[in-house]
Each structure stands twice: as C-alpha cells, then as structure tokens.
Amino acid sequence: xxxxxxxxxxxxxxxxxxxxxxxxxxxxxxxxxxxxxxxxxxxxxxxxxxxxxxxxxxxxxxxxxxxxxxxxxxxxxxxxxxxxxxxxxx
Amino acid sequence: xxxxxxxxxxxxxxxxxxxxxxxxxxxxxxxxxxxxxxxxxxxxxxxxxxxxxxxxxxxxxxxxxxxxxxxxxxxxxxxxxxxxxxxxxxxxxxxxxxxxxxxxxxxxxxxxxxxxxxxxxxxxxxxxxxxxxxxxxxxxxxxxxxxxxxxxxxxxxxxxxxxxxxxxxxxxxxxxxxxxxxxxxxxxxxxxxxxxxxxxxxxxxxxxxxxxxxxxxxxxxxxxxxxxxxxxxxxxxxxxxxxxxxxxxxxxxxxxxxxxxxxxxxxxxxxxxxxxxxxxxxxxxxxxxxxxxxxxxxxxxxxxxxxxxxxxxxxxxxxxxxxxxxxxxxxxxxxxxxxxxxxxxxxxxxxxxxxxxxxxxxxxxxxxxxxxxxxxxxxxxxxxxxxxxxxxxxxxxxxxxxxxxxxxxxxxxxxxxxxxxxxxxxxxxxxxxxxxxxxxxxxxxxxx
Numbered sequence: 001x002x003x004x005x006x007x008x009x010x011x012x013x014x015x016x017x018x019x020x021x022x023x024x025x026x027x028x029x030x031x032x033x034x035x036x037x038x039x040x041x042x043x044x045x046x047x048x049x050x051x052x053x054x055x056x057x058x059x060x061x062x063x064x065x066x067x068x069x070x071x072x073x074x075x076x077x078x079x080x081x082x083x084x085x086x087x088x089x090x
Numbered sequence: 091x092x093x094x095x096x097x098x099x100x101x102x103x104x105x106x107x108x109x110x111x112x113x114x115x116x117x118x119x120x121x122x123x124x125x126x127x128x129x130x131x132x133x134x135x136x137x138x139x140x141x142x143x144x145x146x147x148x149x150x151x152x153x154x155x156x157x158x159x160x161x162x163x164x165x166x167x168x169x170x171x172x173x174x175x176x177x178x179x180x181x182x183x184x185x186x187x188x189x190x191x192x193x194x195x196x197x198x199x200x201x202x203x204x205x206x207x208x209x210x211x212x213x214x215x216x217x218x219x220x221x222x223x224x225x226x227x228x229x230x231x232x233x234x235x236x237x238x239x240x241x242x243x244x245x246x247x248x249x250x251x252x253x254x255x256x257x258x259x260x261x262x263x264x265x266x267x268x269x270x271x272x273x274x275x276x277x278x279x280x281x282x283x284x285x286x287x288x289x290x291x292x293x294x295x296x297x298x299x300x301x302x303x304x305x306x307x308x309x310x311x312x313x314x315x316x317x318x319x320x321x322x323x324x325x326x327x328x329x330x331x332x333x334x335x336x337x338x339x340x341x342x343x344x345x346x347x348x349x350x351x352x353x354x355x356x357x358x359x360x361x362x363x364x365x366x367x368x369x370x371x372x373x374x375x376x377x378x379x380x381x382x383x384x385x386x387x388x389x390x391x392x393x394x395x396x397x398x399x400x401x402x403x404x405x406x407x408x409x410x411x412x413x414x415x416x417x418x419x420x421x422x423x424x425x426x427x428x429x430x431x432x433x434x435x436x437x438x439x440x441x442x443x444x445x446x447x448x449x450x451x452x453x454x455x456x457x458x459x460x461x462x463x464x465x466x467x468x469x470x471x472x473x474x475x476x477x478x479x480x481x482x483x484x485x486x487x488x489x490x491x492x493x494x495x496x497x498x499x500x501x502x503x504x505x506x507x508x509x510x511x512x513x514x515x516x517x518x519x520x521x522x523x524x525x526x527x528x529x530x531x532x533x534x535x536x537x538x
Binding site for chain 1: 091155157342
C-alpha cells in the first residue's frame with residue numbers, strides 16, 4: 001500500500017475538510033486516518049490516505065488540490081508516509 | 091502508526107529548519123571512453139554521460155515532490171580525466187561541460203588528477219590546462235590529490251598547485267576568482283565523495299553509482315536550543331539522535347533514486363553542509379554550544395564533538411556510509427563563519443586547527459590577491475600534512491581575490507556565498523616550496 005500524508009494548514013474556515021475529502025473521493029483515494037486541531041489560531045489537519053486505488057499519478061493528485069489552495073488560501077502538502085517512517089521508526 | 095507530534099517534527103525540520111538532501115550525485119566510470127585522440131575520447135564521454143544520466147534530474151525532482159523534501163542539487167562525478175586521455179585534455183573538458191548543461195546538472199566533477207606519489211604525463215597536461223579550462227567552462231569542477239597517508243606528500247604537485255590556483259584566480263578575476271571555487275587540492279581524496287567541487291568517480295568504483303549527501307545544520311542547531319546549559323553528554327546525545335533522523339531520510343532518498351534509475355546505491359555521506367542562508371549554519375551550532383563566535387577558544391573542541399556525534403548518529407542509519415562524512419566548515423558558504431571572519435574572531439590558523447577534527451579542510455576562503463604562489467603552496471602543504479599524519483581527508487579551496495586586500499569582500503553568488511578577504515601570514519616560504527621532491531609517508535603508513 002502506498003500511503004501518503006496530506007497536511008492542510010491555514011486560517012480556519014467552514015468546509016475545508018469537505019472540500020479536501022470530496023476531491024479525494026473524486027480521485028478514488030481512501031482516507032485511512034484523519035486528525036485536526038486549531039494550533040494558535042491556525043487550522044491544522046492531517047490525513048493519511050491510501051493512493052493505491054487512485055486513477056492519477058502522484059503529481060496529478062497534488063496538482064488537483066491547487067484550486068482548493070487558491071480559493072481557500074490554505075497550504076496543502078502531500079508527501080509519502082515513507083519519509084516519516086524512515087525518520088521515526090527503526 | 092506515526093504520531094502527530096512526529097509528523098509535525100518532520101514538517102518543521104523541512105519547512106523551518108532548512109533540512110534538505112544536499113545532493114544526489116551520480117558517479118560514472120569513463121575508463122572505457124579512453125582513446126589516444128582527445129576528440130574521439132570527448133565524443134565518447136559526452137555520449138556515455140548523456141546516456142546514463144538522462145533521467146537523473148527528473149528522477150530527483152520526482153522523489154523530491156513525492157517525499158516532500160528538497161533535493162537541492164543533482165550532480166555527476168566522473169573518472170579522473172587524466173586517467174582517460176594522454177593528450178591535451180581540453181576537448182574533454184568542454185565535452186563534460188556540455189554534457190552537464192545537457193543533463194541539467196549544476197556541477198560535474200572529475201577534471202582531476204591523482205598524483206599523490208608522482209605525476210604521469212597525462213597528469214602534467216591536465217594540471218597545466220586547469221586555469222584555462224575553469225575560465226572557459228561553467229559547470230566543470232576540478233580536483234587534484236597531492237598526498238596520502240600511504241604515499242606521503244608530492245611536493246612538486248604542491249608547488250605546481252600554488253601556481254595553478256594563482257593563475258586560475260587571474261583568469262577568472264572578473265568574477266572574483268570564481269574558477270578557484272571550482273578547484274580543490276586534496277590529501278587522502280576519497281573515491282565516492284558526492285560533494286563538489288571535489289567529487290570524482292574513483293577507479294575502485296563500479297560502472298556507476300548513486301551517492302547521496304545529506305545536510306541539516308539548522309535542525310541540529312534547533313535541537314540544541316532545547317538543551318541549553320546541559321552538560322556535553324547531553325549535547326552529544328542530542329546531536330546523535332538528530333543525525334540519525336537526518337541520515338535515515340538520506341538513505342531513503344538514495345534507495346529510491348537507485349531503484350528508479352536502476353543504478354546501484356553507493357553511499358550516504360554523513361555530512362552537515364551549510365549554506366549562506368540564515369538558519370543553515372554549522373558555525374551557529376558551535377555558538378549554540380556556548381561560544382560567542384566561531385573561532386573563540388573552545389571552537390576546536392566543540393567541532394570535534396559535533397563531528398564525532400554526527401558520525402555516531404548517522405552510521406546506524408545507513409547501509410553504507412562514505413564520502414567525506416563530517417561537518418563542513420566552508421567560510422563563504424556559512425553565514426556564521428562569514429560573521430566570525432568579518433569580526434576577526436576567525437583566522438586562517440584557527441581554521442587550520444579546526445580542520446584537524448572535522449571533515450575536509452580550508453574551504454572557500456578568500457585571501458589577498460597579492461598572496462604569492464609559494465605561500466599558497468605552503469598553505470596546501472600544511473593542510474596536506476595534517477591529512478597525511480592524521481589519516482584523514484584534508485583539502486584546500488582558497489580564492490586569491492585579485493586586486494583586493496584583507497578586509498575587502500568577494501561575492502560568488504548562490505550556494506557559494508560571499509566572504510571577507512582574510513589576512514595571510516606575511517612571512518615567506520619560497521625556499522621551502524622550491525625544494526620539491528616528496529615528503530616521505532609517516533611511520534604509521536606501514537600497517538601491514
């Protein structure tokens with residue numbers, strides 16, 4: 001399974017989770033885990049997703065978030081979970 | 091499952107503390123391109139590099155995007171050119187520069203000669219061509235090995251390199267002697283170094299290999315901020331833990347690049363490589379340990395601890411460790427070193443002492459333009475002697491700033507940064523350098 005972390009940060013606003021998860025659903029990407037919190041006024045959400053069922057490449061998926069980034073003024077990063085596993089698990 | 095705090099720590103390292111992979115360097119063997127005719131050889135070299143490295147930059151960018159970690163440089167190192175051509179090697183230099191541009195890499199290393207025991211005719215031809223070649227090419231890097239623990243110091247090569255550096259500075263004086271920033275004089279040069287300007291693909295290397303250099307002085311500095319005032323045992327432990335995490339990512343990137351390019355993984359270089367950016371300084375790690383400035387008494391001890399802890403932390407995180415592995419202390423490429431040199435806290439002599447306990451040597455140091463070739467050779471001889479006796483790699487990359495004096499400033503731009511011109515001891519060593527010959531290898535070279 002190719003897992004990725006999607007981190008979303010920015011000023012809190014309604015519909016952030018809805019917008020991101022709808023986009024994931026459109027690309028057939030399953031959400032495995034989700035956490036969200038408000039850190040010093042900033043909305044911070046982290047989603048772990050499974051990319052295996054997606055019909056798009058990694059770059060295309062990342063690009064698909066661009067309208068949400070632009071419209072909601074959010075920072076959205078997607079990166080493979082391998083980097084976190086490498087750094088924090090022996 | 092990875093915890094939220096761990097994810098945030100990784101993201102902070104990358105976004106706020108300048109953690110990056112400094113380079114993926116593809117080593118390519120060029121021995122099979124050898125020919126008596128330099129032009130035939132040059133054509134073969136160009137063709138081979140373009141064939142093997144064609145996906146290097148794209149693959150690096152793909153990995154960068156997917157793992158979310160910057161991979162700052164994609165580079166190529168090749169077999170020392172003096173080993174593949176007996177004639178005037180200038181056509182090969184230009185072919186290498188063209189190949190680097192065609193492949194989109196910012197530097198290609200290997201315009202090199204290994205003459206630690208003596209020079210072949212090809213070595214001599216290459217040496218003579220270095221000033222012109224570095225002035226005429228853009229991305230080519232050159233290195234010369236003038237000594238080793240096993241063979242002693244080739245003092246003829248040391249003498250010649252003083253002149254080569256001086257001439258290179260003159261030919262590239264309109265860019266503040268930039269040619270000298272692409273030229274390294276080594277003792278105990280390593281064959282799998284991924285870092286420029288000294289990278290080349292040694293003759294013990296496979297057909298090609300992926301070597302990765304990590305970085306992250308900002309991450310180490312930030313980690314040490316959390317243990318202010320604690321004893322050194324805790325400082326060392328904190329650096330080790332941080333180095334482990336950094337190197338694990340280097341290993342991951344190396345493995346990914348190796349698989350995607352179908353090129354064997356060589357090594358990860360356990361390095362702390364600074365840039366002129368604020369928050370990316372090795373010198374600031376030293377000041378975080380309690381020094382007012384890099385160069386203050388205690389600096390050598392602080393650097394010794396840092397260098398050792400980086401290795402101890404990193405070595406468990408990678409299958410194969412190699413290259414130069416240690417903290418780099420270039421002056422112009424480290425904002426804390428620039429500040430220390432400008433304030434008079436750091437002298438050439440203190441830097442020489444620091445090179446005894448860390449990776450490499452006198453690096454990216456601007457010296458007055460009127461420094462004589464013999465004095466530059468004297469600096470090289472001292473540094474090479476440290477490498478020879480201590481069984482470590484040392485190097486000299488000094489830049490005579492033509493028309494400038496101590497206290498003036500030179501500007502190289504980008505990762506190469508800027509630097510104050512540092513004063514050099516004004517007493518001469520002409521007769522010492524004029525002797526030539528070889529300084530014999532130390533007793534402990536006889537290890538069998």
